[in-house]
Amino acid sequence: MQAYLSLIAITGALAASTVSPGPSFIVVARNAMSLSRRHGLTTALGMGSGAFIFSVLALLGLHTLFSAVPTAFWVLKILGGAYLLFLAAKILRSARQPMQVEELNKTSAISLRRAYGFGLLTQLSNPKRAIVFAGVFSALLPQDIPSYFFAVIPLVTFCINAGWYSIVALILSAEKPCAAYLRCKTVVDRTAGGVMGLLGLKLILSSK
Template identity: 45%
Template sequence: MGAMSPGPSFVLVSRISIANSRLHGLAAAIGMGLGGAFFSVLALLGLVALLQQVEWLYLLLKIAGGLYLIKLGIAIWRGASEPLAMGNNGEANTMPLARALAVAFGTQISNPKTAVVYGSIFVALMPKDPSGFFLAALPPLVFLVEAGWYVIVAVAFSAKSSQRVYLSAKIWIDRLAGAIIGVLGLRLVSESIGSWQR
């Protein structure tokens, strides 16, 4: 359910899929899965507990994550009015696949709340004495859940009908996506600064 909740990750994967290709959306889905697995490893190592105990470090990470989302939102907004470059075959020239994966990974790990969610789920659901196999299986399972959901998003938004709608309203869709990601970043920063001042 956490993977499916709307947020910057959903907006980003859908935008990458619709503006580029299904393959780019799948690369972004893998980036999201890797980010989830990264946080699950951190939770297993107890770093989430450290973030909860050292409040200033957690707030600093939240501010950094919010600033990353703001920067990403501004970049998407600014690129809204730029036409898609078309190649010889009439299809849009797209970002490199590695960049789609890296931007998705960066977006996933820029949200420290994700780490806390994984930490709290693991604390609540983990058996008292987990086996080594159990601990080793958790990160790959988290990857499958996260990547699996975003594969569905990528397939849905990379359909030709979705891309036609995107091309007909690119400026407004990109501005909406940029605004949503930017507002989520601003919210993260303002919540962090508000917590710091209390």
């Protein structure tokens, strides 16, 4: 039961961090609006693949670390909670700031393969994503990691990222929904920031 609760908590935390608008959102929106809906969806798959890779690396690294140094589990829990609090504060501070989206003009078409690669590289080049994975996993993974987690968590991570950015691509390929979504940025940021802040506090308090 504890493992299932951990999996649910990880899924919720990753979902909260994924839906908060940032560089990945801009990339998917740009391709969806300036190229085509198919390009946006392909870029979303690249984002999901990058998140999949991050989750595998984080799982393998943490598993090795926990086995070699058991006290590292407690230390990483504190650090993970502290980072989530920092991330929550940053998200909440920027909630009222309008997203800086440059004017998206129609551009010459690129291949779907390049659109996928662009999404993948954008995700992998964002160090904040790696830190989020490390923080969430170190805080919420059970100390004895079930073997099936190494298959389920990367798959869930891919589905969350690819699924969310696919929705973004489908919606923002039309001009009016794009404007409506950007107007909701404050609500989205406050929700994501609140979830991250509560999670960070819970992790720090539970480590004592």
